[in-house]
Structure formats: C-alpha cells, structure tokens
Amino acid sequence: MKMQITENLDVDVDARVWSCHHCGAALGAAEANYKESCLVAARDPEEIWQPHVREEVTFSYHRDWCRIVEFYCPGCGWLIEVEVLPPGHPITHDIELDLDGLREPQKGAH
Numbered sequence: 001m002k003m004q005i006t007e008n009l010d011v012d013v014d015a016r017v018w019s020c021h022h023c024g025a026a027l028g029a030a031e032a033n034y035k036e037s038c039l040v041a042a043r044d045p046e047e048i049w050q051p052h053v054r055e056e057v058t059f060s061y062h063r064d065w066c067r068i069v070e071f072y073c074p075g076c077g078w079l080i081e082v083e084v085l086p087p088g089h090p091i092t093h094d095i096e097l098d099l100d101g102l103r104e105p106q107k108g109a110h
C-alpha cells in the first residue's frame with residue numbers, strides 16, 4: 001500500500017520503500033534516509049539571495065556560514081527537499097515513520 005507522506009514523497013508500507021510522488025522512482029528503504037538516494041546540489045546562498053549591499057554585512061546569508069542543499073529525484077529531476085545547513089554539516093534525517101503503525105488501520109478493516 002502506497003501512502004503520500006509529503007507533497008513529493010510516497011512510501012510503500014508493504015515493500016517498505018520510499019518513492020518519488022511524481023514519477024515513482026524508488027528512493028531507498030523506508031527505514032533509511034530518502035535523501036541518500038537523491039541527487040544532491042549544495043549551492044552557494046548568494047546564487048539564490050543576492051546581497052542587499054556590498055559591505056561587510058550584506059543582510060543576506062553568508063557563504064561561509066550556510067549552504068543551500070537541494071535534493072532531486074534521480075528519476076525525474078523533481079526538487080524533493082531543500083535544507084539550509086552550515087558547510088560540512090551532515091545531511092539531516094528528517095522523517096522516521098512508524099511503518100507497522102501505518103499498516104494497522106488496514107488490519108482493522110479486515
């Protein structure tokens with residue numbers, strides 16, 4: 001049984017696999033971090049938010065302090081998730097599902 005978890009992510013609670021909501025590409029084991037199965041782009045924040053002034057303080061994100069980390073579906077290229085992280089920070093594991101709990105309503109229906 002496939003369930004939509006975010007606007008871009010589905011999980012198959014029987015096969016215990018993440019997949020892209022848009023193309024169905026598999027994105028790894030549901031117990032693991034789906035981001036590890038995505039294409040990753042770590043972008044300089046100044047590509048996205050231009051400095052407001054060319055001074056020591058720019059009122060924008062400083063490239064030495066953060067990266068914009070984008071996760072794309074390897075099947076269709078859809079942007080699955082975006083994080084703002086300090087440079088070198090490990091990728092976050094933001095969703096852990098109770099897969100057995102998600103199956104329980106179906107068990108009760110039989």
Ligand SMILES: [Zn+2]
Binds near residue numbers: 076
């Ligand atoms: Zn996709």
